[in-house]
Amino acid sequence: MRIRFTKMQGAGNDFVVLDETRGTLGLSAAQYRFLADRHFGVGADQILTVRPSPAEGIDFQYVIHNADGGEVEQCGNGARCFMRFVKEHKLTDKTQVRVQTLAGVIEPRMGADGRVTVDMGAPIFEAARVPFDTAGLDAQPDGSWEKWHLALGTRAGSPIVSVAVLSMGNPHAVQVVDNVDTAPVAEQGPQIEHHPRFPQRVNAGFMQVVDRSHIKLRVFERGAGETLACGTGACAAVVAGIRLGLLESRVDVQTHGGILTIEWQGEGQPVLMTGPATTVFEGDIDVPEVPEISEQP
Ligand SMILES: N[C@H](CCC[C@H](N)C(=O)O)C(=O)O
DSSP: EEEEEEEEEEEEEEEEEOOOTTTOOOOOOOHHHHHTTTTSOOOSSSEEEEEEOOOOTTOOOEEEEEHHHHHHHHHHHHHHHHHHHHHHHHHHOOOOOOOOEEEEEEEEETTSOOEEEEOOOOOEEEEEEETTOTTTTTTOOOOOOOOOOESSSOOOOOOOEEEEESSSSSSEEEHHHHHHHSSSSSHHHHHHHHHHHHHOOEEEEEEEEEEEEEEEEEEETTTTEESSSHHHHHHHHHHHHTTEEEEEEEEEEEEEEEEEEEEOSOOOOOOOEOOOOOEEEEEEEEOOOOOOOOOOO
């Protein structure tokens, strides 16, 4: 099947974007993995699909698959690219659209400077809704969610990390580190992603607080590995930092791929994310029924 795609990136988090507003392609998980494959396919962290409005008052449906082919609830950097895509492809004449995701409705808005702001909705702290299994964990002194002590491994001497656990529609476990450049992202990222207390797995964030309005962040993403930036991860990290009393309500998040600006006014309030969204190129690709993808090197 020959399909048209658009390659996009938001702060270096990169995407293959598919237009299904005039008919669905019916791709399998293996075909999503093929498109994301950096050797046999196009290469991307996630595959984003644009579908027609599912209901009155909603402009589009937004479907997200990780590089591993699994469908997920939310993608923040992808939401900004979604807004640019529907403008550039003349699928809307609006500068702000309402978009249905598995996690609910989000509202990206194209700014005059070409950056995009997205109302990402309110964070979710209830462990069962992340989901996060707290059975047997020391209850937090004030029922807080910011400092769960997670044992990485069962051997004596396995590290125990203190993570803030929350959802931006997708699950996040964020820890504060002294230096993101030396943080054990490659080692602890997979251990946290696959930790048995996260039945849906989890995105693992490593946050260095520079000052009360600046952090540095690395994220080992569920289903994609470490990415150059993670929009929902930036939202989760800032919310955690504010609740830990370390950050103000508006924070610049420095990632390997660029700067994201996150604002949160507190409990029950939405998280606003602002950042870049870039179209890299358009292309066509033959997607085999049974695609060949890279074996792990
Ligand atoms: N890996 C994430 C989805 C993509 C999130 C990220 N790319 C973003 O910008 O929010 C998950 O499995 O929940």
